[in-house]
Structure formats: structure tokens, C-alpha cells
Amino acid sequence: MLVAEDDPLTLAGIEILLDKTNFEIVAKVNSGAAALEILASARPDMLILDNSMPERTGLDVLRTLRNRGDNRPVILLTGSLNDLITKEAMQLGVNGIVIKSTAPRDLLVCLETVAQGRRWLDQEVMQRAMDLAMSPDLSTDPLDGLSSRERAVAALVQRGLRNKEIADELGLTEGTVKVHLHKVFDKLGVRSRTDLILLAQERGA
Numbered sequence: 001m002l003v004a005e006d007d008p009l010t011l012a013g014i015e016i017l018l019d020k021t022n023f024e025i026v027a028k029v030n031s032g033a034a035a036l037e038i039l040a041s042a043r044p045d046m047l048i049l050d051n052s053m054p055e056r057t058g059l060d061v062l063r064t065l066r067n068r069g070d071n072r073p074v075i076l077l078t079g080s081l082n083d084l085i086t087k088e089a090m091q092l093g094v095n096g097i098v099i100k101s102t103a104p105r106d107l108l109v110c111l112e113t114v115a116q117g118r119r120w121l122d123q124e125v126m127q128r129a130m131d132l133a134m135s136p137d138l139s140t141d142p143l144d145g146l147s148s149r150e151r152a153v154a155a156l157v158q159r160g161l162r163n164k165e166i167a168d169e170l171g172l173t174e175g176t177v178k179v180h181l182h183k184v185f186d187k188l189g190v191r192s193r194t195d196l197i198l199l200a201q202e203r204g205a
Contacts, residue, residue, distance in 0.1 A: 002027045002044035004035040004061070005077065006053045010100065014048065017104065023111055032056025036064060044072070046114065051078035051085070059085055060155065066092045067152040067170055073114045077103060086125055096120045145187050153180040157193050158200040
């Protein structure tokens with residue numbers, strides 16, 4: 001598996017936890033960007049991603065993988081989750097979500113569950129996900145109306161990437177990125193990349 005974690009102490013804890021188990025760490029990186037770069041050579045069958053990394057969060061990496069059609073199991077490791085992140089991670093088909101404070105107890109259980117083809121979520125995360133599902137009227141996320149590809153393009157714009165970089169990231173042409181971006185602008189009622197970034201800041205993204 002690949003472990004992407006920018007905190008050395010947390011990474012060391014994961015290594016100790018997985019020592020003498022059936023789970024082998026084939027690659028360790030400290031940023032989301034590095035995780036995406038090393039995938040082809042490391043060929044991990046599972047990923048553990050810290051959700052608060054530089055150069056791409058764990059959710060960013062998950063979103064990119066799913067938009068590439070890559071469905072290998074992903075476990076998000078996080079200090080805390082807000083409802084928007086929980087909702088999008090669930091929509092993207094995250095396989096596991098583990099809170100860092102309970103990782104010594106829960107991470108191995110999560111990995112074993114996911115390895116069996118099932119989903120494992122922290123109890124608090126599961127309760128919040130159920131509350132969201134039971135209260136759809138509470139959702140005011142303007143990105144809900146976007147397609148998954150439009151959402152991916154919007155997210156990368158919000159991270160400061162230009163059209164060529166977005167095209168490379170998602171395996172598209174620059175022309176296709178422009179088409180998606182115009183649709184995003186129309187659906188969100190914004191006129192520029194700056195407006196889109198400001199909208200993201202208002203959402204707390």
C-alpha cells in the first residue's frame with residue numbers, strides 16, 4: 001500500500017502499527033502531489049491518505065483518482081472532518097475514514113475490512129453521514145449541481161492550477177477543460193476564476 005502523510009510522527013506510528021501484519025507499505029510520501037506522481041511506479045493496491053497535506057489534500061487525491069477511473073481502495077486519515085468533506089468523500093466512494101485520535105485502535109480494523117471488499121467508517125463519521133442523508137434540505141453546497149468532472153475541474157482551479165495543468169491532471173485536452181470551466185461558471189453564476197476561488201473560500205473549502 002501507499003501511505004501519504006506529512007507528519008513524521010503519525011507516519012512512524014502507521015509503520016509500527018502495520019509491522020508484522022499482512023499489509024506491506026510499498027511507498028511513503030509526504031504530499032498529495034507526490035502520491036499521484038508515484039502511483040504508476042509503486043503500483044499500490046491500497047492508499048492511506050492524510051486529508052490535510054500540502055500540494056493536494058487526501059480528498060483531492062481521491063477525487064483525481066476517481067475521475068481517472070481508478071477505483072483502488074482509499075482510506076482517508078484525518079484529524080477532523082466537516083460535513084461537506086464527509087459528504088463528498090462518500091459520494092466519491094471512499095473506502096474508509098479513520099480519525100487520527102483513534103487510529104491506533106481503528107486503522108488496522110479499517111484496513112482489514114476494506115481488504116475484504118467492504119467499507120469502514122469511524123462511528124462519528126457514520127452518524128454524521130446518516131444525519132446528512134436524512135436531512136437533504138440542509139445541503140446548501142452550490143457545487144451539488146455540478147457533474148463529477150465539472151467538480152474536479154472546479155476543485156483544481158480553486159487550488160490555483162491553470163488550464164494546461166488541469167488538463168494534464170485529469171487526462172483531458174485544454175479545449176475540454178475550457179468547455180467544462182464555462183459550464184461551471186454558468187451553473188455557479190460566476191464570471192471568472194477569481195470568483196470561483198472566492199466562492200470556495202466562502203464554503204470553507
